[in-house]
Amino acid sequence: MEISEALTHEVQAKIRQELEVEIEEKVGKRVNEEYELTQKQQQKEIAETNLRNRKLLIQIEELMDQMRLLKTKDEEREVEMRKRLAEAQEKIKQAAVGEAEERHKLDDREKDKKLSDALAQIEELKIKIQQKSGQLQGEVLELDLENNLKVAFPEDEITPVGKGVAGGDIVQKVKNRAGKIAGTIIWETKRAKWSRSWLPKLRGDTRSAGATLAVLVSENLPADIDTFSVVDGILVTSYKYALSLASLLRRSVMQIASAKFLASTKVEDLQILHEYLQSDAFRHRFEAFFEGVKAMEEDLMGEKRSMERIWKKREVQIRKLGGSASNMYGELQGIMGKSLPDIKSLSLDSGDNEND
Known part of the structure; x- marks a missing residue:
């Protein structure tokens, strides 16, 4: 029983290492692209945009540091368990992949349900707003x-x-x-x-x-x-x-x-x-x-009118930067799940309330 548990941990560590290598490559590439884009737009953005960009870069650096720390700890465990992994590796890998796919399906269904409910509420609010708009405008x-x-x-x-x-x-x-x-x-x-x-x-x-x-x-x-x-x-x-x-x-x-x-x-x-x-x-x-x-x-x-054109242009730039950061964080959540450290300014309620 102890050998089986050890093999399980060793397999999980191996899988985690492979995923982290892939994640690190994606994050590194994405961060470099975002950084270059930010550098080109930095002189034109208002002070608030610069402040948000700096906060975002700090959060990404903190995330990378945490990932590197996890990787170092996992590599130390892998050295101790490598000899006992060969026989159970494929079986455990398939089980992990199947479980992840099933979890993603459940998450997608729940998100679709929330989106549908939100759209229905928006339509209801639109109707109420239209009914009151004439009175409010007066x-x-x-x-x-x-x-x-x-x-x-x-x-x-x-x-x-x-x-x-x-x-x-x-x-x-x-x-x-x-x-x-x-x-x-x-x-x-x-x-x-x-x-x-x-x-x-x-x-x-x-x-x-x-x-x-x-x-x-x-x-x-x-x-x-x-x-x-x-x-x-x-x-x-x-x-x-x-x-x-x-x-x-x-x-x-x-x-x-x-x-x-x-x-x-x-x-x-x-x-x-x-x-x-x-x-x-x-x-x-x-x-x-x-x-x-x-x-x-x-x-x-x-x-x-001149100021509105400037504000509109900067608003679009801010939304692009915010959207890119949110998309990158969402990709990391899809790969790492709950093991990814929480960043409050980027995280969204995924509906995942099950116990570990």
Whole structure:
């Protein structure tokens, strides 16, 4: 019984040695190829890529050191058992190969099952995301406008209107330097196809809230509106021009508030504001103001597109390096199994939970 166990250990050691020689050749070749590729791309990659590459090379070196240590120990055992191996070598080798093949089949089936389950979950999530995308996009537009107004006019009181509550989407209470409210602007945001039916409700909300002005910000405007226009008593503009229009409206509200303080009648002041907002002078002033904003925006977008091209190129390079490292580690796992030391940043759950 002791001789049989010794032969078994000797055969296993012999097989392990042969596999390790093959592994060492593959790893050596693969590491050299990856190192050459990394050297060529190193100057173009960002600091984060360099850091990850260095960590990966350190992990590979640690793995090679561990493999060499295992090889040295196995060679020492092989010297002691070589004399007793000849008779049982072929039988044990075939048994080991058959067991490995069966284990690989089970692993492949389990991985296929996990992949199938994951794909089903992804499809389910896609359906849920599509169902909520319209609502979320509208909320994102509203939140973005709210945040931009708060940043542009920190002295004003800007609050969202709760769902189901009359009064548009956002209420901007314009305050003067003394902190007193000079007027109120109601903002309504829309992403859907343009509809004139939105306007009566917004006019009613404006009256109910006692607001000075109401602005409808829509991603889809009528063909005859380029920047903004007054439609049925409501200012209509696109998201692109919203902040620029807000600056002019806020200034007008402040001027009217000052005039109301000095004037003898409120009706005349409101009529002046209404006529001014519909006048060519106000439109020309807004367009001149926006030309400067548009020029700055075009410069910014040019810089953004340039950076996005650089980021995209580096992202592809990073993914290639990460994929190569993962593939190499997977090949080593397929050959060595659990005897391969674990590298957390590269290892994946294989589903192999059986006891040794």
